[in-house]
Amino acid sequence: MSTPAPLLVVGDALLDQDVTGRVERLAPDAPVPVVSDARHASRPGGAALAACLAAADGREVTLITALGDDPASASVREMLHGRVRLVALPLTGTLSSKTRVLAEGRPLLRLDDGEGRARESTREARRVIAGAAAVLVSDYGRGSAETLREALAEAAGRAPVVWDPHPRGQPPVPGVRVATPSVAEARAFARRVDKDRQPGPAGELRVAARDAATLVQAWRTASVAVTLGGRGALLSHGGTPLMVPSPERAQGDPCGAGDRFAATTARLLADGELTEDAVRGAVHAATRYVAEGGVRSLAAEPAPPATGDPTDEALGAAARVRAAGGTVVAAGGCFDLLHAGHVGLLQAARRSGDCLVVCVNSDASVRRRKGDGRPLVPLADRIRVLRALECVDAVAVFDEDTPERLLGELRPHIWAKGGDYARTPMPEAALVASWGGQVVLFPYLDGRSTTGIAERAALTPSAAGLTPAGPRGGRR
Incomplete structure (x- = not known):
């Protein structure tokens, strides 16, 4: 950056x-x-x-x-x-x-x-x-x-x-x-x-x-x-x-x-x-x-020099909200091919607090989790798309397979997860609880997934190379 x-x-x-x-009272000599x-x-x-x-x-x-x-x-x-x-x-x-x-x-x-x-x-x-x-x-x-x-x-x-x-x-x-x-x-x-x-x-x-x-x-x-x-x-x-x-x-x-x-x-x-x-x-x-x-x-001390690192900006935003007595909410994921399920979750998460920080996997982390060929969208583009959402206040990046280290730095009051995790063990729950935070599940739109979207896109005629394209990428 x-x-x-x-x-x-x-x-x-x-x-x-x-x-x-x-x-608590008015002055005795005037109604002020x-x-x-x-x-x-x-x-x-x-x-x-x-x-x-x-x-x-x-x-x-x-x-x-x-x-x-x-x-x-x-x-x-x-x-x-x-x-x-x-x-x-x-x-x-x-x-x-x-x-x-x-x-x-x-x-x-x-x-x-x-x-x-x-x-x-x-x-x-x-x-x-x-x-x-x-x-x-x-x-x-x-x-x-x-x-x-x-x-x-x-x-x-x-x-x-x-x-x-x-x-x-x-x-x-x-x-x-x-x-x-x-x-x-x-x-x-x-x-x-x-x-x-x-x-x-x-x-x-x-x-x-x-x-x-x-x-x-x-x-x-x-x-x-x-x-x-x-x-x-x-x-x-x-x-x-x-x-x-x-x-x-x-x-x-x-x-x-x-x-x-x-x-x-x-x-x-x-x-x-x-x-x-x-x-x-x-x-x-x-x-x-x-x-x-x-x-x-506004912090009492001047801000440190800019590093261009979105994680530094996210940590600063969370610290300001916490200092002002507000509620910091965090949500995490790969967000590779942002879809309606992601947006619905993030909007609901933002409404539960005063600041939403999205913790996003780095490219290397996505590759280890999802396999070769992923991510479909590189980190810089995923960050830009997430930042463009009105409900997102800041984006932080983690390179590990799970976000525990980053969560320990952010210390959010709420860690937002989709309702599809209701029956899934969440190892970060104990960590979030250690500083008084709470894991909260939010409704998630069924049938939406990056993998499903990618698979359906691969089966379309244009993706298979069956539709000839003109100079502008459309039909001749």
């Missing part, structure tokens, strides 16, 4: 702070809740959060943002140290900070402070943009993207650029691969573009599709992906849109979910994925982010 391509994030950093406590046992937490916000989320995937990330000498800027610098490479722009005023007051995880109040803006670009910032392989613009309307607009326009002509816009900022530069406004932001932007637009039929999807098509044309972007909160995203290239639904309705703190969506879209485009696949992966990642605890799922 090759090392993931580096990502450049350009935008406005913020300082986010949470004051969390419990509410009293928050007691308050705990204070700070984290990078805005573009700095997007950069940290991208870096948490084990990717090399550079952040260009405006910072000053004020205490909020100093806090953000300290939190970014060791996570991302920082290229600072000069800041006029003090860095913007946002403080949420929460009780039992629910926001009661937000306080905004600081109206600092990027003063100007720098030669180093322009040089870094000129050499970037992929760019995420996280615009929070504080001028960082505006000061570098010309350099970003040049970058959009040669590399994938994802632009996460803000109503206080400017529109994306022409040529952006994907713009990612929320449904409310898309509505506000579209009204600015078409002030004479007459109201049309109601319905969120209909309005979002209309707004997205308007913005594709007005902004001259290749596409616009309107995020719909827990429902997913609507991707438009200007014509009939593509609906990308969330794999589930995740419950949790949505703070930063839009940054997670934009960062994932950018990293997948950097790795050469198609726009549709990148948006699908981003919806999946944003849903998982909320389910894993939102901003609480």
Whole structure:
């Protein structure tokens, strides 16, 4: 596996702070809740959060943002140290900070402070943009993207650029691969573009599709992906849109979910994925982010350098879910010729927890178990197909005949098996129970097997060489 391509994030950093406590009474002098046992937490916000989320995937990330000498800027610098490479722009005023007051995880109040803006670009910032392989613009309307607009326009002509816009900022530069406004932001932007637009039929999807098509044309972007909160995203290239639904309705703190969506879209485009696949992966990642605890799922320490190993990524995902108090589910198999029985099992397994890791046999392991001629599909392709399923969060690989060693590293709460194993001894059951886990059987579709599919395919006339093929592989 090759090392993931580096990502450049350009935008406005913020300082986010949470004051969390419990509410049991109202104040005696006014009908307002009293928050007691308050705990204070700070984290990078805005573009700095997007950069940290991208870096948490084990990717090399550079952040260009405006910072000053004020205490909020100093806090953000300290939190970014060791996570991302920082290229600072000069800041006029003090860095913007946002403080949420929460009780039992629910926001009661937000306080905004600081109206600092990027003063100007720098030669180093322009040089870094000129050499970037992929760019995420996280615009929070504080001028960082505006000061570098010309350099970003040049970058959009040669590399994938994802632009996460803000109503206080400017529109994306022409040529952006994907713009990612929320449904409310898309509505506000579209009204600015078409002030004479007459109201049309109601319905969120209909309005979002209309707004997205308007913005594709007005902004001259290749596409616009309107995020719909827990429902997913609507991707438009200007014509009939593509609906990308969330794999589930995740419950949790949505703070930063839009940054997670934009960062994932950018990293997948950097790795050469198609726009549709990148948006699908981003919806999946944003849903998982909320389910894993939102901003609480970010590790306190910077992520280790990326190795490109899917097993390392799976172990990291399981650790984050466990740290956030979620349930890790694992399922295993060869998954050679993925079929409906596999998909049904994996979908049911994912619904039983907050993260599904699929443990897949290596090519050598499949060959030892199934004989020469197997696997029919090589490991890299099996991993890619599994990752494409909305219900799969990560894929891990084991080279042994059985997955016990890998299970010992993952330590899932649930080890999912098909119902066809009901009468079969499972030696891994004792191992899973040793850390408090449970083997769970899920219904399995009868009559589906890779071997059966392969045998039936071998008996078809075309497989036997009885049907002549034309230049395109079809009939003459």
